Amino acid sequence: MRILRHTILVLLVAMLAACASGGGSESIPPAPQAASVEDYAIGIDDVVQVAVWRNPELGITVPVRPDGRISVPLVGDVMAAGKTPSEVAADLQDKLSAYVRDPQVAVILTDLRSHEYLSRVRVTGAVRTPISIPHRPGMTVLDAVLAAGGVNEFAAPDRSSLYRRNGGQTTSYAIRLDRIINRGDLSTNFTVAPGDIITVPERAF
Known part of the structure; x- marks a missing residue:
C-alpha cells in the first residue's frame, strides 16, 4: 500500500511539473490548411x-x-x-x-x-514593393515576401499576419517573419493558398 501511494505521488509531481513548464512556453498559432482545388x-x-x-x-x-x-x-x-x-x-x-x-x-x-485574378497572392504593408503575384503550388510566406523585395526599415515583421478567406469568413494567422528570415524558424512559414493576403505592419514609434 505504501509503495502504491508513493507511485501515485511521483506521478502527480511529474504531471504538475510538466504543466508548469508548459505554461510559460509561447503558444504557436495553428498552421492554416492549404486549400485544395x-x-x-x-x-x-x-x-x-x-x-x-x-x-x-x-x-x-x-x-x-x-x-x-x-x-x-x-x-x-x-x-x-x-x-x-x-x-x-x-x-x-x-x-x-x-x-x-x-x-x-x-x-x-x-x-x-x-x-486568374482570384488565385493571386498579395503582400501589403511595410514591404519594399507591395505586390500581387500569381499563386504557385508550394509557395510559402517567405517566397511571397521575398518577391515583394523583403520588409522595409519601418516594418514590425514579427507582427505580420496571413489572411485567408474560407467561405464567408476570413481567418487570420500570426506570422513571425523576423524569426523566419533571421533565425531560420520556419514554424510559421505557412504554405500560402490562392487568394491569401500577407500584411506586414509598421512598428510603433
Missing part, C-alpha cells in the same frame, strides 16, 4: 476534364461555356459554374445512372482560367 467553385472559361470509369468514350475535356454549362455525352448540358468538381461529378453520376450501371465519375480542373 476541390474547394474552389468552377467558373466560366475554366477547362474541366470529365472521366467515367470503364467508359472512356464518355470522357471529355471542355471549357465551361458562358452560360455556365458543359455538354456531356448521353446526358447533355450540365451546370458546372458555381459548383466544385466533386459536386459536378455527383450530378453527372446521378444523370448517367439512367444509362450506365454504377457510373464512377471524376471531374478535374485542368485550366483555372476564371481564377
Whole structure:
C-alpha cells in the first residue's frame, strides 16, 4: 500500500511539473490548411476534364461555356459554374445512372482560367514593393515576401499576419517573419493558398 501511494505521488509531481513548464512556453498559432482545388467553385472559361470509369468514350475535356454549362455525352448540358468538381461529378453520376450501371465519375480542373485574378497572392504593408503575384503550388510566406523585395526599415515583421478567406469568413494567422528570415524558424512559414493576403505592419514609434 505504501509503495502504491508513493507511485501515485511521483506521478502527480511529474504531471504538475510538466504543466508548469508548459505554461510559460509561447503558444504557436495553428498552421492554416492549404486549400485544395476541390474547394474552389468552377467558373466560366475554366477547362474541366470529365472521366467515367470503364467508359472512356464518355470522357471529355471542355471549357465551361458562358452560360455556365458543359455538354456531356448521353446526358447533355450540365451546370458546372458555381459548383466544385466533386459536386459536378455527383450530378453527372446521378444523370448517367439512367444509362450506365454504377457510373464512377471524376471531374478535374485542368485550366483555372476564371481564377486568374482570384488565385493571386498579395503582400501589403511595410514591404519594399507591395505586390500581387500569381499563386504557385508550394509557395510559402517567405517566397511571397521575398518577391515583394523583403520588409522595409519601418516594418514590425514579427507582427505580420496571413489572411485567408474560407467561405464567408476570413481567418487570420500570426506570422513571425523576423524569426523566419533571421533565425531560420520556419514554424510559421505557412504554405500560402490562392487568394491569401500577407500584411506586414509598421512598428510603433
